Amino acid sequence: MTIRWGIVSAGKICSDFVNAVNSYPNKGDQEIVAVAARDKKKADEFAKIHNIKKTFGSYEEMAKSGGIDVVYIGALNPYHYVLAQLYLSNGKHVLCEKPLCMNTQQAESLIELAKKKKLFLMEAVWSRFSPAYIEMEKQIANGEIGEVKFLEANLGFFSESDRVNKKEYGGSAVLDVGVYVLQLAQFIFKEQPIKIDIVGNVNEDGVDYTETIILEYNGGKRAVLNTHTQLQLINKATVYGTKSRITLKPPFHFPHKIICSDGLVKEFKLHQSKIPYNFENSAGLVYEAMEVARCIREGLTESPRMTLAESLSLAILETTVREKLGVRFNCDIY
Template identity: 60%
Template sequence: MTLRWGIVTAGKISNDFVNAFNSYPEKGDQEIVAVAARNKDRAEEFAKLHSIAKVFDSYQALANSSDIDVVYIGALNNDHYGLCKMFLENGKHVLCEKPFCLNAKQTQSVINLARKKNLFIMEAVWTRFSPAYIDVEKEIEAGALGEIRFIEGNFGIYCESDRVLKKEYGGSTVLDIGIYLLQLSQYVFKEEPKNVTAVGKLNDEGVDESETIILDYGNGRRAVLNTQSGLVLKNNATIYGTKGRITIEDPFHFPDKVTHVDGSLRTYPLHTSKLPYVYGNSAGLVYQALEVARCIRAGLIESPRMSHKETVVLAKLMDTVRSQLGVHYDADDEEYP
């Protein structure tokens, strides 16, 4: 039976997700059948560009539709919580862009609802499904690096977008791009850090525009992570072990090149598309869609590679970083079921 996708918002990341999905030749029996946006003209333009059959002028109308099984939510950060709940309440599986929600309380609330409804939900940390990352994980598990002792990662871009810089939209550099660094450290160490230390700079909105984060996992194991929204960095990450190192090359958050322990540079080509992408290496967005389909068909409500527990841990880490830097949302003062 065909797995039918609905797209929530007609923005830039939704464009790239749909383009990656539609241009991938081996996605199996699944298709994108609908898109919803608050601006119907924009939704219709999006649908025409990507050959999507149905257009909705409200998210609720899409949620009510019996023509979709699963949604991809590409909305602004501050809308994630409400939209996840809306679609779960209406019986839809969910793939929600990172950050999953604004804080750990919202995150746990949404996951609790998904479990209650027995519906699949996953944070769209597409990195976890990168062929390069899977290759790196195999090398680590085979003991090629020995004991992992240190991770150094950098992610810096020049960004003028309100979605990152404005508090009202859930803006935050750590939520927008710092999460990629945090998830890398968790991907490698596979346990919560014992201590978190963050220093950074806030803009006039009270939103973090840069930070250095030190994660201490005990026994001399650490990660030092640098993120910037006003400065372009060399966006790579190196994992150091007692037997050698691996460098995930720029762009580390979805790489097509990795320098492995033996010094060899391996490439991981991505499929091509006739339509342009907004962001680099966005063709890789399809791999998370493949995982969603696999899990739903297997009767799972979470992915083993991006589990509910992992999403909650990331939310807690970002809460801690924001707290240390003094970034506070009104949503932090609320309680959630």
């Protein structure tokens, strides 16, 4: 069974996703067959670079077309909800870039629609499918660092992009990079925090550009998470247990090296591509595509490694952070 992908938008992250899948030698029976953009010329240029057969000048046209099983949505944040709705409503499975939606209410609505349609939906938290994350999870499960008590994670980049800094484009540190630190805490502790403390700053456009998030869990467990969109941080994460620790080396949101519980460095090499990537370690995007294809073939409507319940939990945390900092979008209800 060939899994046929449609690509929604022709921007940088979509280019990296297609490049990662097309250049991976062991991708199995899946093919990228179409791309849609609001500007047909951009879709045509994208298709020429990536050798995609079919192009569409509107998202609606591709949604209503046949021959596509699943779409990857890489449009700007404010369009995730409406585009995912569009494709689910037209019978397509959906892999949507993070954040899944702009707020909790949208995430609840989208998840409800996917369940009603009995279609696959996943937030593209590619970190979960990293070989380094899988190795870390194995070492923790084996008790190699003892009981996990503390997590420290930093993720910050300097960006002048309107996508990050302007409210009309869905800019927000917690939505752009904060999702990665929050999902890591979720992945490590596997429970809801009992207390959330936040300190942050907001720019002149009303968009958060940095925050320190402290999550408290039962049993004295804690996560200290730092985000920034105006400073380059050392983007690593360390999980501390009662016996030892594990460090995900930069970039921790998709690392290719970890310092194991015994202090040794383990490397996970990524495959090569002839086409340059726009973002660091983007070759790793193929692993989430592999998971989506596996789930669809097995008749699953969500991934056990990135469940819909976890995406809803992330949306709640992201919305809580924004509420505490006074960052509001037009789509917000609170």
